[in-house]
Amino acid sequence: MTIDVSNELRNQVNDFSIKLANVNGTGSASANGLLMQAIFRMGIPVSGKNLFPSNIQGLPTWYEIRVNKSGYTARALEYDLMVAMNSQTYREDIADVRHGGYVIFDSSWPLDAELEREDVTFLGIPLAKMCLENFKAPRERILMKNVAYAGAVVALLGIDVDVVADLLAETFAKNERLVESNKRALHLGYDYAVENFECPLPIRVEAMDANANAILIDGNLATALGCLYAGATVAGWYPITPATAVMDNFIRLCARYRREPVEGGEPGEHRNNYMILQAEDEIAAIGMVLGAGWSGARSFTSTSGPGISLMNELLGLAYYTEIPAVIIDVQRTGPSTGMPTRTQQADLLLCAYASHGDTKHILLFPANPHECFEMAVTSFDLAEHFQTPVFMLSDLDIGMNDWVVPQLEWDDAYVPDRGPVLSDEDLRSMAEFFRYSGVNGDHVASRTLPGSDEKGAYFIRGSGHDQFGKYTENPVAYQEVVDRLKLKHASAASHVPAPVVKRRDGATVGIITLGSCDLAVREAIDLLAESGLAADFMRVRGFPFVADVRQFVEEHEHCFVVEQNRDGQLRSLITMETGVAIEKMHPILAYGGFPLSAKQVVDGVLRELENN
Amino acid sequence: MPSITKPKIPLAPLPKNELGLTIRDYEGQMSTLCAGCGHDSVTAAIVRTFWELSTPPHQIAKLSGIGCSSKTPTYFVNGAHGFNSAHGRMVPIATGANAANRELTYIGISGDGDSLSIGLGHLMHAIRRNVNMVYVIENNGVYGLTKGQMSASADIGSRPKKGEANLLAPIDPISLGLTLGATFLARSFSGDKAQLIPILKAAVAHNGFAMIDVISPCVTFNDHEGSTKSYKFMREHEVKEVETDFVPVRAEIRAKISSDDVREVTMHDGSVVRFRSVPEGYDPHDRLSVEEYIRDHHDRGEIVTGLLYVNEGMPEIHELNDTPAGGLNKVPFAKLCPGSAELAAIQADFR
Numbered sequence: 001m002t003i004d005v006s007n008e009l010r011n012q013v014n015d016f017s018i019k020l021a022n023v024n025g026t027g028s029a030s031a032n033g034l035l036m037q038a039i040f041r042m043g044i045p046v047s048g049k050n051l052f053p054s055n056i057q058g059l060p061t062w063y064e065i066r067v068n069k070s071g072y073t074a075r076a077l078e079y080d081l082m083v084a085m086n087s088q089t090y091r092e093d094i095a096d097v098r099h100g101g102y103v104i105f106d107s108s109w110p111l112d113a114e115l116e117r118e119d120v121t122f123l124g125i126p127l128a129k130m131c132l133e134n135f136k137a138p139r140e141r142i143l144m145k146n147v148a149y150a151g152a153v154v155a156l157l158g159i160d161v162d163v164v165a166d167l168l169a170e171t172f173a174k175n176e177r178l179v180e181s182n183k184r185a186l187h188l189g190y191d192y193a194v195e196n197f198e199c200p201l202p203i204r205v206e207a208m209d210a211n212a213n214a215i216l217i218d219g220n221l222a223t224a225l226g227c228l229y230a231g232a233t234v235a236g237w238y239p240i241t242p243a244t245a246v247m248d249n250f251i252r253l254c255a256r257y258r259r260e261p262v263e264g265g266e267p268g269e270h271r272n273n274y275m276i277l278q279a280e281d282e283i284a285a286i287g288m289v290l291g292a293g294w295s296g297a298r299s300f301t302s303t304s305g306p307g308i309s310l311m312n313e314l315l316g317l318a319y320y321t322e323i324p325a326v327i328i329d330v331q332r333t334g335p336s337t338g339m340p341t342r343t344q345q346a347d348l349l350l351c352a353y354a355s356h357g358d359t360k361h362i363l364l365f366p367a368n369p370h371e372c373f374e375m376a377v378t379s380f381d382l383a384e385h386f387q388t389p390v391f392m393l394s395d396l397d398i399g400m401n402d403w404v405v406p407q408l409e410w411d412d413a414y415v416p417d418r419g420p421v422l423s424d425e426d427l428r429s430m431a432e433f434f435r436y437s438g439v440n441g442d443h444v445a446s447r448t449l450p451g452s453d454e455k456g457a458y459f460i461r462g463s464g465h466d467q468f469g470k471y472t473e474n475p476v477a478y479q480e481v482v483d484r485l486k487l488k489h490a491s492a493a494s495h496v497p498a499p500v501v502k503r504r505d506g507a508t509v510g511i512i513t514l515g516s517c518d519l520a521v522r523e524a525i526d527l528l529a530e531s532g533l534a535a536d537f538m539r540v541r542g543f544p545f546v547a548d549v550r551q552f553v554e555e556h557e558h559c560f561v562v563e564q565n566r567d568g569q570l571r572s573l574i575t576m577e578t579g580v581a582i583e584k585m586h587p588i589l590a591y592g593g594f595p596l597s598a599k600q601v602v603d604g605v606l607r608e609l610e611n612n
Numbered sequence: 613m614p615s616i617t618k619p620k621i622p623l624a625p626l627p628k629n630e631l632g633l634t635i636r637d638y639e640g641q642m643s644t645l646c647a648g649c650g651h652d653s654v655t656a657a658i659v660r661t662f663w664e665l666s667t668p669p670h671q672i673a674k675l676s677g678i679g680c681s682s683k684t685p686t687y688f689v690n691g692a693h694g695f696n697s698a699h700g701r702m703v704p705i706a707t708g709a710n711a712a713n714r715e716l717t718y719i720g721i722s723g724d725g726d727s728l729s730i731g732l733g734h735l736m737h738a739i740r741r742n743v744n745m746v747y748v749i750e751n752n753g754v755y756g757l758t759k760g761q762m763s764a765s766a767d768i769g770s771r772p773k774k775g776e777a778n779l780l781a782p783i784d785p786i787s788l789g790l791t792l793g794a795t796f797l798a799r800s801f802s803g804d805k806a807q808l809i810p811i812l813k814a815a816v817a818h819n820g821f822a823m824i825d826v827i828s829p830c831v832t833f834n835d836h837e838g839s840t841k842s843y844k845f846m847r848e849h850e851v852k853e854v855e856t857d858f859v860p861v862r863a864e865i866r867a868k869i870s871s872d873d874v875r876e877v878t879m880h881d882g883s884v885v886r887f888r889s890v891p892e893g894y895d896p897h898d899r900l901s902v903e904e905y906i907r908d909h910h911d912r913g914e915i916v917t918g919l920l921y922v923n924e925g926m927p928e929i930h931e932l933n934d935t936p937a938g939g940l941n942k943v944p945f946a947k948l949c950p951g952s953a954e955l956a957a958i959q960a961d962f963r
Contacts, residue, residue: 041963215962229955231948233940234711236704257950260936271936273943275711275929280737284704287697287734291708294695296941299708317698407959410952416945449941450709451716454670454691461696 014044014069016203017076018153020083021093022146025057028085030171031146032063033402035153038163039067040216040404043208047073047519049401049595054241054341060089067205073404074520075595080203081156083149085127090115102201104152106145123197125152130188135181144185151189158200160207161190215407219398220302222369223328224249225408226376227300228257231416232326234299235276236288238307241340242396243330246302251276282307286314286325293324294460296421296449298380300326305334305347308354315389316355317462319485322436322447324383324419327351327391328376330399333593342593343396345515346565351391352543352573358482360489362390363543364496367518368398370405371497371541377414378497384419386492387444395564397516397595420446424453433458435469436481442495443488489544496542499549507534510556511605512549512585514540514570517562517596524562524601533605535560543573550578553585558612560605562588564596586612616642630666638663640687645680650802650828650843651750655687657805658719658748661812662689665860673709673716677702677731680757680830681723681750700731703738703747707929710743713939714930717816718745724765725755728783732764735785739792742820744928746812749785749823750802752830753841760833771838784910785825786920790903795928796822797902797921801846802829804917810858810885811919817858819880820928827915851909854894854918859884877922885919896921 022028029050036048047066053059066076078098084090084105090112094103099119105111107124116122127148131141147168154164165183172178193199223246227235237247259270279285285301292299303311308329318325331347333339351363362382364375375392383390420440427433427448435458439445445467448456458469466477467484504525513521518539525535538552553559553574561571568587575582588604590596618639626634638659643652662672669691676682678699685694693716697705702720710718727735727749738747753766762770765785766778789797796818800808808826815822827846829835835842840849860883875887875896887896895901902921909916936943950958 215959217962225955225958229949231945233943233948234708236708257954258948260947270934272934273936273940273947275933275935275940277707277711277741279704280733283701284707284734284737287701287704288708288711290697291695291705291710292712292941293708294705295709295712295939297712299712313698314701317701408955410955412952414949448693449713450673450693451671451713452693457670457691457693459686459694459696462698463696 012080012203013206014067014208016080017064017066017078018081018083019079019093019096020063020065021086021089022061022063023086023088024053024055024059024061026146027143028061028146029063031150032065034164034167035150035159036065036402037167037216038154038159039065039205040211040214041163041167042160042205043211044205045069045071045073045210046404047075047401049075049397051594052341054339060086069208069210071210072519072523072598074523075597077597077599081153081201083153085145085149094120102156102203104149104156123152123156125149125189125192127189130192131185134184134188140181144181147182147185148189151186152193153189154186155190155193155199156197156201158204158206211404213407214404216402216404217369218245218400218402219366219369219372219394220245220330220400221249222372222408223302223376223392223394223399224253226373227326227380228253229373229410230298230377230380232298232300232380233274234288234292234297235274236279236285236299236301237276238279238282238285238303240282240304240307242332242400243302243304243307243328245400246328246330247276282310283314286311286327289325290314290318290323293318293383294450298326298384298416300328300380302328302330304330304332305350306337308347308350312355315361316357316359318389319355319359319361320357320462321460322387322445324387325389326376326379326383327389329391329393331393331395333591339593341396343516343595344564344591344593345393345395345517346569346591347393348565348569348573351393358486360486360544362386362388362489362492362496364390364392365514365541366392366394366398367515367539367541368405369403370408372398373408375497381417382492382495385417385444385495386442386488387419387447388488393515395516420444422446422448422452422456424456427453427455430455434467436465436467436484439484442491443484493544493546496544498546499541499552500537500539501548501552502537504529504534504536507536508557509533509605510536510538510552510559511562511601512538512540512552512559512570512574513562517564520596520598521562521601523598524605527598527602528605535605540570543577545574545577549574550580553578553580558609559585560588560608561585562596562601562604564590566591616644618642629663631668633663633666633669635659635663637691638669638689640685640690643684643687645683646832648831649680650752650826650830651681651684652687653802653805654748654750654808654826654828655684657808657812658688660805661809661816664809665813665816667717667816671716673706673718674721675702675706675709675718676721677726679723679726679755681721681828682726684721684750700726700729700734702726703731703734703743706745707738707741707743710745710929712941714744714935715939720745720747722747722749724749724751724753724763728764728785732783736788736792739789739794739821739823742795742926742928742932744820744930745822746815747821747823749825750828751785751825751841752828752834753839754830754834756830756833765841767840770840771836773833773836777838785823786906787903789823790899790921794823794921795820795923795926798822798824798919799827799915799917800824801827801850801917803843803846807852807855807917810856813858813860813883814856814879814885814919814922817879817881817883817885818922819924820926846915849914851914851916852918854887854890854896854916854920856919857886859886877924879924885922887919897923
């Protein structure tokens with residue numbers, strides 16, 4: 001059985017994808033974002049994926065926009081329109097266009113005859129020439145070329161030019177001159193397209209009303225908002241792609257919402273209800289988080305795989321001494337330095353069992369920025385409830401791309417779960433306090449904070465300790481504590497976000513996935529259904545796993561686990577932690593560093609079925 | 613670390629401090645270090661310091677890393693809140709704790725391995741951040757718990773008990789602190805409680821990062837002929853030209869002694885540190901003169917001890933960050949969360 005996704009006839013209104021090939025550092029990102037945002041404002045489901053190099057200037061970079069009226073906005077692998085602005089990559093970019101598609105190129109210079117293709121339409125626009133004639137400063141000539149091609153795309157795709165003009169006016173609200181020059185550049189391209197081509201093309205947009213309650217947001221900003229709303233006051237961090245923007249945003253948000261004017265103080269005098277520490281390395285960053293967590297402040301760090309590797313030692317300390325900590329891991333492509341600007345989901349096992357010795361951690365898997373916001377808040381609640389590190393595993397695709405998601409909501413009745421913490425009054429009513437004694441139903445013992453009454457003073461130690469918190473080298477006393485930690489971890493299963501399960505009538509197979517694979521897998525399931533293969537869907541959202549995860553695997557003859565890493569880490573984790581036979585789960589893996597597409601899932605499932 | 617609870621032996625009425633506590637109330641568990649270890653003397657000085665200062669035990673946070681030195685927080689102030697962390701990592705943890713709660717007195721105990729090798733990067737950055745804490749390096753030039761390897765503070769030519777003499781230049785935390793803009797630098801000798809206690813008190817009073825390098829001989833692995841961190845070597849080569857007194861804020865003797873060889877520094881809390889017998893050309897406020905003085909003596913094989921440098925005028929970590937009095941961990945949630953209306957308003961920009 002095969003499904004030919006690529007040559008399927010499409011309804012070309014509000015159903016196409018375009019790719020823009022640029023040179024890094026030339027200002028193309030804002031022009032590309034402008035197009036995506038304009039389509040969003042026209043109420044049409046859309047996504048934008050920035051496929052960029054680890055480089056500041058000069059290397060090739062791409063941006064993909066997928067427009068889909070049915071809401072399938074995972075990455076597409078077929079492009080209806082290529083905006084080829086990088087002569088270094090003309091060959092591969094032109095080859096990437098689907099049969100019958102279009103290529104926009106800069107006709108200031110002739111296109112090499114051998115690059116021509118019979119089956120695509122070439123739309124030459126003398127962009128460099130136009131910008132040379134219309135703008136004076138060399139940098140402006142380069143920047144405005146981007147806005148000019150965006151203008152041509154607006155005309156060719158039928159994007160509402162007034163929406164684009166409004167966006168330019170908003171973006172450069174503080175600089176009249178820039179608004180004027182950008183609008184001039186936009187019209188250079190727009191007018192040229194209208195005069196020389198048949199606009200709009202058969203692939204085009206028409207306004208819809210699908211985005212009334214949606215926002216355009218990236219996961220790193222949504223995560224920072226979650227940390228702000230959860231009441232985090234201390235953050236320790238070290239710059240790393242692709243996580244840096246979490247803290248950049250948190251810094252900006254704190255400056256806006258956490259500055260309290262001093263009563264009776266000088267004008268402008270304020271107090272900061274936060275402290276953000278840019279650490280000397282990730283080891284220090286997590287150390288700061290632990291110190292603050294020990295002291296009862298909600299604290300977090302944001303990092304990526306290499307940072308987690310460095311933090312391992314202190315993560316074990318936090319686990320064993322039972323200190324709350326929130327770690328935001330915006331995953332990138334590993335191992336080692338890997339590909340820092342490419343996405344992956346390859347830190348699962350690293351985070352699940354971070355540090356030496358027997359350790360197990362709580363993990364949350366957001367699928368999009370909306371969940372980043374919600375799960376960031378949940379992370380703080382779980383960290384304090386269970387007195388342990390909690391990892392939120394976002395990734396570069398979620399973190400650094402703009403996503404169209406439902407508006408974020410906040411319940412003003414929210415009360416932070418601070419876990420069992422004893423006040424001085426509580427201590428007074430107790431005969432004696434021992435740090436790891438008197439556990440609750442979730443196997444968590446009450447803690448005291450530094451500064452509390454002497455009766456509550458104790459000595460945290462990463463060395464072997466008994467249930468009283470005293471040093472021990474006694475096997476029984478040691479095991480008592482680590483056995484409880486295992487039970488405590490298991491208790492978290494019913495507290496982490498539940499899996500999302502979607503069942504289909506007559507389904508014989510199940511597809512399991514996590515995180516940013518969500519959209520591609522759901523689209524793949526619909527495509528498979530159209531061809532007669534009904535599949536149930538489960539997206540796990542947290543670790544430890546609830547019993548439903550095991551049950552889902554057991555009730556299907558074949559399961560497929562779709563994830564973005566080489567070794568099938570989710571599949572292994574499910575087997576290790578639930579005991580289901582690994583053979584029941586077929587791995588569908590995409591780990592080249594670009595976001596997942598439905599085609600990869602469909603092809604993978606069909607290939608596996610043929611082989612079995 | 614193993615520890616043994618000290619028996620409480622009621623003795624003839626012990627003197628009480630302002631809180632009505634005796635020195636016993638500032639003690640910890642029984643030490644399990646080797647008999648004669650310099651670290652135990654430092655512990656005793658810390659006990660006396662906090663007792664004399666009448667610091668409420670529960671207002672003290674004592675932290676350490678890993679090593680012989682790092683065991684010692686168990687041996688002082690049972691009523692303090694303690695954190696024995698990982699090797700070299702005490703500083704970031706203390707920084708985070710201090711960030712969350714500025715109201716406590718933080719004291720970190722470290723060693724030369726903990727501070728000058730594995731944790732050196734953290735130490736340097738804590739100095740830069742001017743984290744408000746007392747930082748004691750119990751410096752014996754040797755790794756004790758792993759049985760006698762030379763540390764980064766060992767002098768060139770210094771011999772371990774077994775093996776070859778050290779050929780690598782030592783890292784001197786005081787010289788390092790001077791180049792990094794440290795605000796309080798002292799060196800002392802564990803065998804000299806009379807000198808160490810006023811320095812510790814001044815360190816507690818200091819508004820910022822107060823580093824005390826205490827030469828604290830290791831009787832088991834580094835107290836032999838050929839060692840430059842032995843009791844004998846220290847007694848023969850210590851230069852105590854700079855002497856310090858600490859005058860607490862509540863003391864009555866506030867009259868200024870106007871003498872050329874006495875200099876006074878008023879600490880943040882109003883207490884006073886007096887420098888006596890300050891040698892000519894030496895100024896504890898002037899980095900360059902301190903550097904020169906230490907270097908000249910070091911070249912002659914002498915170790916200068918005392919409160920060597922102090923700058924009370926620099927903002928500490930909370931002043932640099934404009935945080936509120938009372939501690940971030942006590943800011944009510946209502947002040948931290950902007951609420952639903954604001955979330956809706958922010959999102960108007962996400963269109």
